[in-house]
Amino acid sequence: MCASTRIVPHMTCISFEFLRPELRGRDFVNGDFTPSELKSVLWTAVDLRDRSTQKNENFSYMRGKSVTILQESGMPDTLSNVALVTAAHRLGGNVARMAFDSNKTDVSDLANCLSEVSSVIAVSCRHQAALQAAADGAAVPVVSLGSEQHDPLTALGELLAVLEHYSYLKRLTLAWVGPCCARLRSFLQLLPPLGIHLRYCCPQEEDLSPEELGDLVGRTVQHHTQFSRHESAAEATYRAHVLATTCHQYDQLQITEKHAAEADLDWTFVQDLPVSRSAVAAAVHGDRQRSLVAASAGCRHWLATALLTELCAEHERRTDRPDFEGERRGVGIGSG
Template identity: 30%
Template sequence: MLFNLRILLNNAALRNGPNFMVRNFRCGQPLQNKVQLKGRDLLTLKNFTGEEIKYMLWLSADLKFRIKQKGEYLPLLQGKSLGMIFEKRSTRTRLSTETGFALLGGHPCFLTTQDIHLGVNESLTDTARVLSSMTDAVLARVYKQSDLDVLAKEASIPIINGLSDLYHPIQILADYLTLQEHYGSLKGLTLSWIGDGNNILHSIMMSAAKVGMHLQVATPKGYEPDPNITKLAEQYAKENNTQLSLTNDPLEAARGGNVLITDTWISMGQEEEKKKRLQAFQGYQVTMKTAKLAASDWTFLHCLPRKPEEVDDEVFYSPRSLVFPEAENRKWTIMAIMVSLLTDYSPQLQKPKF
């Protein structure tokens, strides 16, 4: 039932909670949590099942409700510390992680390449071992996925991918929480990706089918997603009875889509390709013309920062745009990741209907 949220407080009886902060957040029957993520790494959603992804979204909604709506103080990470390695600058990843970890009682430590000797004066192996002795987890925002793989192999604490050239899993969890809040369920939604075959798309491809969503992808020729990731995504779609299509026509990908999604065409480190990329992506701007082909309940997502050539103001600032709730949800989902990897806490909010 909509807005009928029940919370188990202090192991007492189930009580009816107040109206939830987001509309259309449907709840199913309360289920005992059987998902255990404590101690694991989060390098890519490829390594997580659909139930595990849903669990992280459930925990995100739980923390958001208890802290933001009810005003509870939950020092679940009291006495714990987090190393934050940033090779690339960030607004949302840094703020969501620092404020979220601190809000849960922990101590985040921000580290840039000017602060540590990551892979230069000190090997990744040595860095991983040192950080393991001083922190409880590491979130690393790096250029190369292979660096994350080394850190995870050598560290004895959870390593979390804050962004790499191949994946951006923490962004996708925020996207899914936003859609869950708006539509009430993820199952059966059609995502229409219009843009680059980049790390954001790769993370969607590694997870959408697992939670029951269809995916329609449009990329310019020469900018398609990684073929190995595409092959695995096709397998996931088959296993989960969802649809996956790839095209070079942005209007074809938009047709019937519930969610129009795009991202920057020029990521950090690709500045020299700007002129070539802008030419290749002509016709890929998301506009109301694009939206006319989408489903009647279409919405729009962009992980930010946004440039006007990617999506025009009419769509970006429209009531259909969920980009700012999406940005806020970076905080609640990263908090849920930290709690799930570092504690035995189980959500008290009724499990959503996914």
């Protein structure tokens, strides 16, 4: 393919489309996609956004189709819920909602029944096992809106915002400072396939489990990335590109202005809501050029739009493939 690309440059996009992974009918439960699948979703998100906002193109891939949001009782509406609802409407689809009690409901049977009237089922629940049960029982794609164990839509939406900022992903370093939570577990799944290195600093009482650490080792070896655990926020964030955290009350793990000053010159910041001042200094979170918190919310909408498109339809992309590997920027092997 490399030789063909040099001889006939205009064939580059066609070559990538020919190798496009087939995602129709797949589930998006914990973000455990291959590198080519993740890049395909991100590329589609960029393509849909650019053509919708710059060329006023409309897409109706969900016309005559419906998305059912299956939400466990007591689970709050989140930005992911909003992103999926607006994505379904943007694509011409309908949205229905149903609450369930995990103690009284067989989620697998419920998802199987909902498959008769749904094109996609989106699930928000406390336990990942319930989400997996829905995926096992459903005859249509199941998309995660988050559980207490994984939050892939939020994490991948943040990585789309990171891609938009840097124009590449491979060999970037993300520094996580804070307790282990659903977003971090999703980052463990997503970062290695996209070529992103990880540094993390978690409190001992809320650290990665031995099983999670073992899985991370396997993924980094498989995808030739790096990870390291650090005892302080200063060590973890030093020269890192992306500073990441979540709401917590560990004052000693606050990402400060000093940490940002000693990170990469072009550092960025991501965090889910709500924001806690014990997690990050106001100047870091409020930096309009570096903070990607608001941009990530917008990217989550386009990511949800891309997921519904990839899982339910055929979409011909016309936007150039993003430079995930940084090849057009000349990112060297030692960069990051």
